[in-house]
Amino acid sequence: MDSSEFRRCGKEVVDAIADYYENLDNIAPLSTVDPSYLYKILPNEAPEDPESFDAIQADIETKIMPGMTHWQSGNFFGWFPCSSSFPAILGDMYSSMFNIVGFSWICSPAATELETVVMDWLGKLVGLDKRYMSIKDDGTEGTGGGVIQGAASEAYIVVMIAGREMAVERLKAQGLSEDDVNKMRHKFVAYFSDQTHSAGQKSANIIGCIARIVPTGDDLRLTKQALQAAIAADKTAGLIPFFVCGTFGTTNTTAIDDLPGIADVAESEQLWNHVDAAYAGAALVCPEFRPLAAGIERADSFDFNVHKWMLTNLNCSALWVADSKHLENALSIHREYLPPVVVSTSFAKNYRDWQLPLGRRFRALKLWFVMRMYGASGIRAHIRKHVRQAKWLEEQLLADGRFEIMAPVVFGLVVFRLKSSAIAKSDTDVDLETINKANTDLVAQCNAGGRLFMHSTQLKGVVAVRIAIGSTFCTQKHVDLVLDVIKESATKVIADL
Numbered sequence: 001m002d003s004s005e006f007r008r009c010g011k012e013v014v015d016a017i018a019d020y021y022e023n024l025d026n027i028a029p030l031s032t033v034d035p036s037y038l039y040k041i042l043p044n045e046a047p048e049d050p051e052s053f054d055a056i057q058a059d060i061e062t063k064i065m066p067g068m069t070h071w072q073s074g075n076f077f078g079w080f081p082c083s084s085s086f087p088a089i090l091g092d093m094y095s096s097m098f099n100i101v102g103f104s105w106i107c108s109p110a111a112t113e114l115e116t117v118v119m120d121w122l123g124k125l126v127g128l129d130k131r132y133m134s135i136k137d138d139g140t141e142g143t144g145g146g147v148i149q150g151a152a153s154e155a156y157i158v159v160m161i162a163g164r165e166m167a168v169e170r171l172k173a174q175g176l177s178e179d180d181v182n183k184m185r186h187k188f189v190a191y192f193s194d195q196t197h198s199a200g201q202k203s204a205n206i207i208g209c210i211a212r213i214v215p216t217g218d219d220l221r222l223t224k225q226a227l228q229a230a231i232a233a234d235k236t237a238g239l240i241p242f243f244v245c246g247t248f249g250t251t252n253t254t255a256i257d258d259l260p261g262i263a264d265v266a267e268s269e270q271l272w273n274h275v276d277a278a279y280a281g282a283a284l285v286c287p288e289f290r291p292l293a294a295g296i297e298r299a300d301s302f303d304f305n306v307h308k309w310m311l312t313n314l315n316c317s318a319l320w321v322a323d324s325k326h327l328e329n330a331l332s333i334h335r336e337y338l339p340p341v342v343v344s345t346s347f348a349k350n351y352r353d354w355q356l357p358l359g360r361r362f363r364a365l366k367l368w369f370v371m372r373m374y375g376a377s378g379i380r381a382h383i384r385k386h387v388r389q390a391k392w393l394e395e396q397l398l399a400d401g402r403f404e405i406m407a408p409v410v411f412g413l414v415v416f417r418l419k420s421s422a423i424a425k426s427d428t429d430v431d432l433e434t435i436n437k438a439n440t441d442l443v444a445q446c447n448a449g450g451r452l453f454m455h456s457t458q459l460k461g462v463v464a465v466r467i468a469i470g471s472t473f474c475t476q477k478h479v480d481l482v483l484d485v486i487k488e489s490a491t492k493v494i495a496d497l
């Protein structure tokens with residue numbers, strides 16, 4: 001393909017993208033193909049001779065499209081959103097154009113420096129404490145800073161390793177030898193709650209420490225008391241607490257852990273304190289949500305997925321640390337084939353030391369496009385629209401009388417279920433199994449027509465329906481539809497019981 005052919009095909013692709021977004025409402029959001037559908041229709045080997053762009057383009061329509069689940073659909077309410085935008089796509093096109101591997105500053109000074117600048121911009125936009133900024137207000141170097149990770153899970157592993165090495169340094173400072181400390185590594189414990197995303201457990205598995213899953217109460221929040229109790233028991237057993245993660249907006253219900261209480265414990269026990277705000281962090285662009293996030297200013301690290309609810313295409317997980325020397329201490333390894341570390345300042349970082357892989361895309365570009373083309377006001381309007389839609393849906397479900405809301409609606413997530421009085425045939429209480437089945441059936445019935453897609457969850461054994469509003473293209477029309485479908489489906493499920 002030469003550049004003139006690229007011009008022709010590229011314009012076709014841009015048209016196809018625009019057509020796709022314009023027609024999303026006419027496609028069922030959830031794919032209904034059977035496993036191995038694609039294997040059956042594709043050749044078993046790559047082509048020996050070149051094929052034309054037009055042939056591949058045709059296959060996108062006929063072979064790929066049926067196997068797509070359409071996360072950008074306004075009718076997609078299944079998991080947390082993955083909100084894309086045209087500005088982000090444009091920025092990403094430039095990233096593909098440069099296709100650099102930006103592990104050190106010199107690999108592309110603009111890529112590194114733009115990331116530092118936009119991460120400070122974004123940090124200020126969500127009201128983060130000054131400790132997390134690369135560059136202080138007076139223009140001098142800060143100790144903190146932001147970095148774009150691929151995913152919240154990746155950020156989790158990175159900070160867990162940094163926290164572990166911080167604990168190792170502390171043990172060495174107490175006079176223990178490297179050997180002694182190595183023999184103690186299996187005693188290290190990371191703390192999080194039974195509502196923490198699976199990324200917590202996965203990170204502990206990967207780094208090889210103990211994952212202590214602290215039980216939550218009925219409000220599904222990690223409390224200071226529960227954390228203290230777990231730590232006390234572990235210390236008595238000779239284990240070494242080193243890390244805690246509180247969540248700002250859990251995946252199940254968007255519950256917010258007792259972040260100030262967790263910070264108290266982290267400070268007294270010298271734990272690395274990470275705050276996972278993968279979904280709800282985006283809401284902090286709106287000042288009205290910031291009181292809910294008290295405590296974040298005392299953590300060691302904070303991460304949110306810009307690619308979830310802030311109009312920036314995957315992957316873009318924004319991680320900030322208050323003191324970047326811990327990352328470098330844990331992850332910086334020099335080899336002769338790498339550029340010498342001539343500069344590593346807040347202004348000119350070697351981001352390879354802030355992440356797991358060496359190589360990295362120029363991801364700051366799409367974020368720069370989004371922040372400039374929406375402006376802070378546009379991003380706030382985007383968040384507030386979804387929060388309003390979620391509150392509206394909550395009100396309508398309550399007004400119907402057959403549903404109960406299972407967790408406070410704070411952001412764009414509505415968690416509810418058909419309540420027992422709505423499915424009871426007589427005055428006798430309905431058992432949990434029956435209510436659970438009715439709600440599982442409700443989700444299946446809602447999804448059956450292919451008009452929209454939602455998903456269920458379980459809150460300590462209780463089945464609940466989860467409606468996550470947040471697609472860039474979700475308008476009131478889509479939320480009207482979701483309400484209609486829920487009501488109709490509930491009537492059918494109750495009649496069929």
Ligand SMILES: *Cc1c(COP(=O)(O)O)cnc(C)c1O
Pocket residue numbers: 080150151152153154197199247249250251276277278279305317
């Ligand atoms: C979605 C989510 C994650 C995982 O995000 P990835 O970027 O896919 O790793 C972690 N924590 C919370 C609270 C989430 O909602």
